[in-house]
Amino acid sequence: MPRREFLFLQGLAGPFFSRLGQALAERGHGVHRVNFNGGDKIYWRGPNAVDYRWGLGRWPSFLTALLQERGITDLVLFGDCRPLHEAAIAVAKRLGLQVHVFEEGYIRPDFVTLEAGGVNGHSRLSRDPEYYLEAARALPPMPQLGGLPSSFARRAWEDVSYNLASLALVPLFPGYRTHRPWHILHEYFGWVLRLLRKKAETIRSAATLERLEASGKPYFVFPLQLTDDYQIRVHSQFDGIEPAIELVMASFARHAPDGTVLLVKGHPLDNGLVDWEKRTLAIAARLGISERVFFLETADIDIIVRSAQGVVTVNSTTGTLSLRHGVPTIVLGDAVYDIPRITHQGGLDCFWTTPTPPEAPVFDAFRSVLVDRCLVHGGYFSEFGLAMLVAGSITRLEAAEAPLPVMRLVGSTRPQLAAIATQR
Structure with a gap:
């Protein structure tokens, strides 16, 4: 496969993006990452990470310079409606990059959504029933796929560790604002009450x-x-x-x-x-x-x-x-x-x-x-499900149309990045 340069933004709390990045690197691709908070930082185990410490206003300029410096071809993220991701997708599309959006599966359980361009209301999927009848005729019969394990306890632990790291490392990321409407400690208070009421x-x-x-x-x-x-x-x-x-x-x-x-x-x-x-x-x-x-x-x-x-x-x-x-x-x-x-x-x-x-x-x-176009068999919350998800995602990412890399500027863009970082 021709080498591609993947830039990862925020993923679901947990190790999935880190493992996917490692697998892509092992296959000869360039892998890069932007951390926006402490949770992003502790869950990324790969190289080429940069910490973004400022607010939404500087983000498009910073990202544009970063894309040019790294020669990025593909943007990978979870959820296309987070304000940081919305802005990033607009920049990526303007520059002609391929955008890969992960989400929870359109069909659950045991499937994860991976779609080019956008998901849910931003999806490019047709709403014409005849399109699906015609397209399905060219596909093999649906395989009978077994169920995958999934642990709620694991999901809870990964969420808690991610958010506690975010709180602990706030001084490193003073400009970060979560996309969630509740303060995380307020949310966890609600969860404690709900667990007490569970019986x-x-x-x-x-x-x-x-x-x-x-x-x-x-x-x-x-x-x-x-x-x-x-x-x-x-x-x-x-x-x-x-x-x-x-x-x-x-x-x-x-x-x-x-x-x-x-x-x-x-x-x-x-x-x-x-x-x-x-x-x-x-x-x-x-x-x-x-x-x-x-x-x-x-x-x-x-x-x-x-x-x-x-x-x-x-x-x-x-x-x-x-x-x-x-x-x-x-x-x-x-x-x-x-x-x-x-x-x-x-x-x-x-x-x-x-x-x-x-x-x-x-x-x-x-x-x-x-299933053929935008679902991957796998899951986020078990080792077996993660392994399947990484393997299936690699296949889908490498099969996507390879865009031309962003035109690298003559010389390094680090002075530009530094200038953006000091803007008021």
């Missing part, structure tokens, strides 16, 4: 499921998403999850047939700082549908959606799960799988009475193309 949450959720089963009533599922997730903040018309709850429940109250139930499911990674059960049931009481709204904090979402009349989502990956089971699904935001003949296209109010199920051949074609 009670499990008992309440089991009782709710028993009550639902005993009622024999048909139900719809509305899985909540994290209110601070960019899927909500950028890729939908909502500025948080609460307005979405209001909209869905008001429509359900007006249009859902008598005798149907709305099952609202809390997000498993919610930090517990907001009592979404209390808020949801308060809205239900105000709308006069308290007896028709159930809230679950803890449950297996796969089992729940299989028997549902339909699933309402802003743009959660739960949508691909329900579609795989043939359950009618409506998307209220922007999602790569919101495609005619796959998702319900008739609007929310009529979804409760005449939900449109997915056409299995179209969804199967979409899934095949998705």
Whole structure:
């Protein structure tokens, strides 16, 4: 393979980017890194790292000079909506670089998204069902892939160690501002409270499921998403999850047939700082549908959606799960799988009475193309999953079209970088 120069920005908390960089270097590629905080610094084990210590304002100029100094061909990052990453993608596209964006998988578990240019609402994937039917004809049958181990304890430890290092090394990175809306210690306080409530949450959720089963009533599922997730903040018309709850429940109250139930499911990674059960049931009481709204904090979402009349989502990956089971699904935001003949296209109010199920051949074609074009089999939170993810990512990165490297300036750009660093 021709040598390429990869510049890594922020990744998911953990060793994945470092291991991917090491593997690329072993294959003869140039590997570079920008650290923005202490967590980035402790998790990068490779060479050619530079610490960026200033704010967003200087970042485009600094990055442009760095790209020129290193002759970078490819930019690698996790999540394309972080302010630092948004600015970097704009610079990279202006200079003609290839941009590779990692994310959690469009299809979960056991897949990670790796897409050129952007993901989710920024994806270049077609929304034409005929495109997928045609493209899938040229693909081999989908392989039967085994499940991969994943450890929540490992995920939690990597997140905690990353953020504690960020706090400890604040003096080295005075200009860094996190993309997260909560201070990390505030978030961890919420997690501690949620862990203390876990047993009670499990008992309440089991009782709710028993009550639902005993009622024999048909139900719809509305899985909540994290209110601070960019899927909500950028890729939908909502500025948080609460307005979405209001909209869905008001429509359900007006249009859902008598005798149907709305099952609202809390997000498993919610930090517990907001009592979404209390808020949801308060809205239900105000709308006069308290007896028709159930809230679950803890449950297996796969089992729940299989028997549902339909699933309402802003743009959660739960949508691909329900579609795989043939359950009618409506998307209220922007999602790569919101495609005619796959998702319900008739609007929310009529979804409760005449939900449109997915056409299995179209969804199967979409899934095949998705796996072929922008999914990697692997995971972030086990050694086995990481090894598979690194190997699959290498294949995908090397197969991507190789751009021309950024034109190197005559001489070193270090004086430029130093000048930018001292700007006020």
